[in-house]
Amino acid sequence: MREVYVAGIGITSFTRLEYPLVEIAAYPGLMALRDSGLKKIDQLYVANMGSGRVNAQTGLASAVVDHLSLTPAGAVTIENGPASGASAIKEGFMAIASGMHDVVMVIGAERMREVNQLEATDFVATLTHPLAEYIYGVTLPSLAGMFARLYMEKYGVTSRHLAMVAVKNHHNAMDNFYAHLHEEITLEGILDSPEASTNNPYVADPLRFYDMCPVSDGGACLILTTAEVMKKINKPMIRIAGIGQATDTHAVHERKDPTDLLAVREAARQSFEMAKVKPQDVDVAELHDAFTILEIAESEEVGFFKKGEGHIALEKGETKIGGKIPINPSGGLKAKGHPVGATGVGQAHEIVLQLRGEAKKRQMQNAKIGFTCNFGGFGNNVVCLTFIKEK
């Protein structure tokens, strides 16, 4: 298996973007070409979840490869719910590892603010079980609310812990130009003050407004290549060292213990095993905090903390930038934003910045090993990536 490196990266602001989807996808592609110094690619992957439903567009990758004047390179769209981004990186990895292609562009892009909030919530709900969940009106916030309640009862997590995740990630996003939300929040403001009940209303009890990620448009890109091509360009040697992917029952209620995220556990295990590192070796991580409770749960399942102790580590500040294992220095889905198909590529973008030492004010010093967890469905399809900086 050939080794695979990140040659170039690009990103748009995650926010409301008034550009056509094809341009939201193309822009970070151009940035990544410029970053890498490369001018040609062999294959394009576009990760996207909603173009068919939200944007009346199929074959998106064909439009993007043409828009970037990169024909006749092959192109394909990868749809894997909110895990589309990291899934596309996995496909790009294998395209190079197999020897089929030498330079692969992986773009994640979504334009989901084209529709109103209610339609966007329904669109995201289409990833739930079509026969056992969706038709009964389940939404992702409702699943997350029930999950949070179980987690609180079983492990002693409180609303205060959830709010701490939000406060930390909003704070991190203040230093991320590309983040959706630039708004410093406090426990006082969203939890303790008399205004909290209006500032931060309940959405899906026990989850409140500030426990939810925003609905974002946005795109991100990674260009992947071989060790040989890397020698010709002057970029840091960031290697994709580990990839894990696992699925779980599609319907959440079919799981023995819904607080166990088995697909996260298995995908992380595979990724670390392939990279030959341990969770404790990781210097910086981006986890999939579409809801605040998920950051806590994932930080345990991937192995950073013991099961049921993620909220304690959070309380101690171990997941802050400069802490034992900084989680979501970018602001995470919570504050950086969550353009669903782009998110996994956006997570990888942040880790590459951190390992290159280009993360500016939010830089984790001397980061050498980075990790991402891209969580699809409600934990039914998860992809974890491990990145290592080589000398």
Next chain:
Amino acid sequence: MREVYVAGIGITSFTRLEYPLVEIAAYPGLMALRDSGLKKIDQLYVANMGSGRVNAQTGLASAVVDHLSLTPAGAVTIENGPASGASAIKEGFMAIASGMHDVVMVIGAERMREVNQLEATDFVATLTHPLAEYIYGVTLPSLAGMFARLYMEKYGVTSRHLAMVAVKNHHNAMDNFYAHLHEEITLEGILDSPEASTNNPYVADPLRFYDMCPVSDGGACLILTTAEVMKKINKPMIRIAGIGQATDTHAVHERKDPTDLLAVREAARQSFEMAKVKPQDVDVAELHDAFTILEIAESEEVGFFKKGEGHIALEKGETKIGGKIPINPSGGLKAKGHPVGATGVGQAHEIVLQLRGEAKKRQMQNAKIGFTCNFGGFGNNVVCLTFIKEK
């Protein structure tokens, strides 16, 4: 690069199916597991074009892997317009070739008769250029009509030649249990008789009703694996020897000569080069005849006949079963049917049957090399596969 073989195959009837999409996808998966004798897979690809738009479902692969009780295997949905099927086979190939996975299931599935004919036509039109074609009301039949007219003027193809493709493919489908249309047609009936104008009305001049493929539901599956696993199961050694993929301008009107299908030419060239065979070595082929004119044009672009001479070879009967190079023994998209995301996998299914010698009445004797052309967009994204039967 590890070599990749077809361990098992499965298919549903291509027709109107009153089952949920997840079951249309799962059924051929079960058939293929049974055919191969394998019980476990490492990774699932589901090729599908319309689930988001037509079926209000995203993350389809996650639902299918669970429905088949194949968790925790990784799963991902591949969307590449009508070329989704062969694109998914390419991804499955690389997953094995790279060494990442040993057993990969590739399913193509579509349920597009859920909506009415007009909505289905609009849904397929979403693959055209979003800014330069779709918003002006272009549909696939309209593009094909204009393409056919140019082809007629430049190369002397007539309506009679187009009808000959339909007659041949309807005839072939008579012996295919899984085909959508079991209806023998004649030149007399659809062209010469006084009833032809009502039997076979114009849809997009010069294309008539019988120049169009039907709108079908359906699914197909291939299980791919390594030479090592093949030794443990008693199945013919059908190897995926060549894969080519190429893109062209997304908008048809931007091409110098729209009758040149450059992506078909390039994808076929790559596929033959990788397989180390020539177009003339091919014993049996499935081409993407969504419109009759496309079978003629593709038969030239892939190299079976000189440019402009496909209709002459057709006239001579060279593309019939038993002819020089039988094209679409399955009935093709024209009569077997065209559940868009499933089509490329369905084409490969037929070639595997032919190379195994399991195609019954429509068997091409001693077929050793097979070929498929899966045509996405209006020629903007094409995947060609070459299969070789080993001893």
